Amino acid sequence: MVCNADEGDPGAFMDRSILEGDPHSVIEAMAICGYCICSDTGLVYIRAEYPLAIERLKIAINQAEEYGLLGDDILGTGFSFKIELRYGAGAFVCGEETALIHSMEGLRGEPTVKPPFPSVSGYMGKPTNVNNVETFANIPVIINKGAGWFNKIGTEKSKGTKVFALAGKINNVGLIEVPMGTTLREVIYDIGGGIKDGKEFKSVQTGGPSGGCLTKKFLDTPIDYENLGAAGSMMGSGGMIVMDEDDCMVSIAKFYLEFTLEESCGKCSPCRIGNKRLHEILDKITQGNGDLEDIERLKVLSNVIKDTSLCGLGQSSPNPVLSTIANFENEYLAHVLEGKCPAGQCKSLVHYVINEELCNGCTLCFRNCPVGAITGERRVAHFIDQSLCIKCGVCFEKCKFNAITVN
Amino acid sequence: MPKIKLSENTVQTIKSVCAEFDNKESELINVLHKVQGKLGYLPAEVQEVIAKGLNTSVARVYGVVTFYSYFTMIPRGEFPISICMGTACYVRGAEQVLGEFKRQLKVEVGESTPDGKFSLNCLRCVGACGLAPVVTIGEKVFGRVAPTQVKEIIAEYRQGCASENAKSA
Ligand SMILES: Cc1cc2nc3c(=O)[nH]c(=O)nc-3n(C[C@H](O)[C@H](O)[C@H](O)COP(=O)(O)O)c2cc1C
Ligand code: SF4
Ligand code: FES
Numbered sequence: 001m002v003c004n005a006d007e008g009d010p011g012a013f014m015d016r017s018i019l020e021g022d023p024h025s026v027i028e029a030m031a032i033c034g035y036c037i038c039s040d041t042g043l044v045y046i047r048a049e050y051p052l053a054i055e056r057l058k059i060a061i062n063q064a065e066e067y068g069l070l071g072d073d074i075l076g077t078g079f080s081f082k083i084e085l086r087y088g089a090g091a092f093v094c095g096e097e098t099a100l101i102h103s104m105e106g107l108r109g110e111p112t113v114k115p116p117f118p119s120v121s122g123y124m125g126k127p128t129n130v131n132n133v134e135t136f137a138n139i140p141v142i143i144n145k146g147a148g149w150f151n152k153i154g155t156e157k158s159k160g161t162k163v164f165a166l167a168g169k170i171n172n173v174g175l176i177e178v179p180m181g182t183t184l185r186e187v188i189y190d191i192g193g194g195i196k197d198g199k200e201f202k203s204v205q206t207g208g209p210s211g212g213c214l215t216k217k218f219l220d221t222p223i224d225y226e227n228l229g230a231a232g233s234m235m236g237s238g239g240m241i242v243m244d245e246d247d248c249m250v251s252i253a254k255f256y257l258e259f260t261l262e263e264s265c266g267k268c269s270p271c272r273i274g275n276k277r278l279h280e281i282l283d284k285i286t287q288g289n290g291d292l293e294d295i296e297r298l299k300v301l302s303n304v305i306k307d308t309s310l311c312g313l314g315q316s317s318p319n320p321v322l323s324t325i326a327n328f329e330n331e332y333l334a335h336v337l338e339g340k341c342p343a344g345q346c347k348s349l350v351h352y353v354i355n356e357e358l359c360n361g362c363t364l365c366f367r368n369c370p371v372g373a374i375t376g377e378r379r380v381a382h383f384i385d386q387s388l389c390i391k392c393g394v395c396f397e398k399c400k401f402n403a404i405t406v407n
Numbered sequence: 408m409p410k411i412k413l414s415e416n417t418v419q420t421i422k423s424v425c426a427e428f429d430n431k432e433s434e435l436i437n438v439l440h441k442v443q444g445k446l447g448y449l450p451a452e453v454q455e456v457i458a459k460g461l462n463t464s465v466a467r468v469y470g471v472v473t474f475y476s477y478f479t480m481i482p483r484g485e486f487p488i489s490i491c492m493g494t495a496c497y498v499r500g501a502e503q504v505l506g507e508f509k510r511q512l513k514v515e516v517g518e519s520t521p522d523g524k525f526s527l528n529c530l531r532c533v534g535a536c537g538l539a540p541v542v543t544i545g546e547k548v549f550g551r552v553a554p555t556q557v558k559e560i561i562a563e564y565r566q567g568c569a570s571e572n573a574k575s576a
Contacts, residue, residue: 010493010532017534048440048477049533051546087440089475092531106435108474165536167495173537205494241494255497259531265474368555370507392503392554 001039001129002122003030003136004100005046005053008092009208010259012239014163015133017175019046019053022137023060027083029139031070034081037129042083045100049090057085092209092263093313097122097130099265110265111311134163134238154180158224162235168205168242169196181222184214188242199244203327207236209256209263210316212323213249232323234316248345249328250335254282256320264313271314274305278321286346290336299325344406347391351407356381358403365395365404413452420445421453425460432463435471439478448482476530484519484526486564488512491541493532500554501540505529507557508542524565 003026007015030042046054061083064070072080086104093099094109101123103109122128142150154160158180167173171193178187184204195201203213212233221227225235257279266272281298284290302318309315325332334340341349361379373389376382396404424441428434438457443449449472458465472478490505509515512525519526535541538550
């Protein structure tokens with residue numbers, strides 16, 4: 001049996017914190033799981049990027065062995081169980097269970113078609129059970145307190161609690177554990193303390209590169225598997241990235257596709273080539289060269305990729321594109337019809353200009369510009385040379401008089 | 408096959424790592440981790456020695472090395488700089504920080520400075536998203552990095568002492 005601690009979803013760190021904070025809960029659950037399915041070996045597939053988690057897990061395994069909670073004939077029951085570690089090497093797709101198994105066998109982490117499912121033929125051709133760290137960590141508590149207790153928490157179909165990693169433009173970042181069915185509003189405003197710098201909430205991305213972006217209109221939707229799915233996103237591992245008015249949704253979709261392109265294993269063509277085409281179209285739009293047909297093309301291609309890819313990565317990779325088109329079509333339209341980026345993020349579409357009436361010549365922007373594109377003297381309005389400007393936005397952030405505008 | 412120009416010592420090191428894992432082909436990834444840990448990178452010649460040690464083809468080894476982003480075939484700098492490009496860091500301005508590192512060091516992602524001091528890379532999430540944007544230099548983690556701090560950070564490393572005010576994650 002295998003514990004999946006690959007946590008490839010960028011922006012999520014639940015598994016890491018469980019492994020660093022309470023590795024014994026995972027070890028105990030793995031032993032219980034081994035007992036149930038008559039397995040004597042547990043493998044933990046863990047990311048090499050988490051050195052501290054690896055170290056703590058090793059310590060915990062040694063401790064468990066010393067106490068006789070792992071090893072031969074555990075507590076005189078005749079049941080033996082050992083846990084070994086296997087290291088990942090920086091490939092998102094290895095979180096997919098078949099790819100993970102190939103990676104543990106020392107191969108390239110490419111997924112294979114299911115069936116056969118790992119539970120029929122997995123690691124070294126043997127039946128293999130794959131579960132996530134968080135899933136395991138729930139088990140000891142449920143056994144101690146009983147299923148009735150667990151079933152009381154959550155909604156009718158999604159039971160229990162879920163850990164989310166709140167990150168992005170929010171005041172309180174970190175891990176939270178809430179009962180299923182909590183609304184996004186409660187999570188973002190009550191627990192997260194609202195949006196950073198008093199800006200306006202725009203969107204929250206759940207489910208990582210496979211998920212989608214939810215808007216204001218979903219703020220009061222209870223979070224559970226069914227509702228997130230219906231809203232075009234997914235629960236995924238539980239990453240939650242909050243975005244504010246300054247984030248351009250076309251760029252966000254492009255960002256996720258860059259991730260997919262890098263992480264696609266390249267085995268099947270819809271994912272390898274299709275996502276590349278999606279990325280090219282999005283790039284064209286952010287450059288201001290897109291047209292209305294491009295948006296249509298994005299939709300058609302996305303659906304083809306979803307329907308024809310081999311593994312979950314390709315099947316879900318167009319989700320960020322589809323959900324941003326569905327929820328922020330206006331923004332796409334502004335890019336293609338007016339050549340404008342409403343959030344002021346797309347570099348090719350913005351210019352920083354100094355408003356001479358508001359500028360009092362404090363020289364702050366002039367001193368901070370990393371490329372010396374700003375000229376001007378003290379107490380005289382400054383000027384930005386557009387041919388030198390690299391559009392880093394430093395002047396805009398520094399100006400205390402709102403004299404710099406983004407066009 | 409080109410002649411192997413590695414020092415006898417290096418070849419021995421690699422062989423002993425292979426032996427440690429019983430020269431088993433299925434342990435390839437573990438062997439690569441260990442060898443990279445010792446040598447810093449995995450150039451073609453090293454891969455040939457490993458292939459021999461594990462009794463498999465060089466193509467198989469090369470296929471695995473190139474598949475995983477953790478393995479590298481080019482030497483990293485004395486201070487390997489990695490910018491997190493995970494989602495949390497991205498929305499908090501990692502791109503600008505990366506741009507500033509590129510300009511200051513005059514290298515592209517995946518390259519090293521000519522003096523071998525710094526190399527620049529991107530990675531996806533070190534699990535310190537609360538501190539976004541995150542930059543790691545060697546083992547050290549810098550949180551909430553602003554583009555304007557970049558120059559300072561590089562200067563401190565140039566002088567040979569690591570920044571003390573770095574927040575570790
Ligand atoms: C592209 C892709 C990436 C995945 N990444 C992870 C991951 O990083 N961690 C994880 O636990 N499961 C990941 N999964 C899900 C696993 O395939 C598998 O469903 C999961 O480990 C089962 O555990 P659970 O039933 O306990 O949730 C991924 C799936 C896909 C398709
Ligand atoms: S969908 Fe993408 S990641 Fe999955 S098997 Fe196909 S190419 Fe590989
Ligand atoms: S996204 Fe950068 S540390 Fe997680």
